[in-house]
Amino acid sequence: MTGRLGFWLAHLFVLAYCGVLLAGFVVQFGADELPCPLCILQRQAMILVMCGPLYIIGRARRGDVTLADYTMGYGMSIVAAVVGAGVAARQILLHIVPPDPGYGSAVLGLHLYTWSFITFCVVLVFCGVSLIFGRELVPRGVRFGWASKVVCGLFLVIVAANLVAVFFELGFHWFLPPDPTRYETFHGLPLLGAAAMSGGAVG
């Protein structure tokens, strides 16, 4: 029973973080707020964190998950969460002194980088508790079924969507500007530039 619980908790972990990344997309495209370089780094750290439970889920394809697989998965998550929390803390400290309004708009009273820091702290606690009860929670008698396929597929789609979104924002530049104000890929397109020029002539 606890073996199955450990397997489904790994699924829940990935689903929850996929929700966080999707919420980031809602703010980016819904509220038209472009993510800054540190925001992008936090997204990347979240994906690195998700690789931990995904490793546990993926090992179920090859048979039973061993305790070594389980501890390695959550060990990866802890290391990535520490890096992500460091990036989020850096961004909090950049904007912490009043009257700095912070970067972007607040959601439920907190900026997105503060929420990000909280999620990394939750990950650290979750992984710690999972490792304390590792012997009981290591998945046994589980198989890689349709639910696992859906979770893994959702993860891969979200990573691919992030890749495309960051290409739109970055264009063919090597690094993002500190405070991005436009999607560089579309801005550099000569076709759009010509359309804007002809529109201006008509107006």
Add this chain to the structure above:
Amino acid sequence: MAILIFAVLLLAGWLTVRGSRRATVLVVWTVALCAVLAVFNHHMAAKLSLNF
């Protein structure tokens, strides 16, 4: 740089969900983590260095 990191992350995720060998997953995942740390270090130095 961010595009390259997302590409490596996509590869790491794909290898992970396939249930690849422990060493393979760890190597690709570590490369992505080091790239994230390198870009973070670049932004730290570029924007505002801290005094510890």
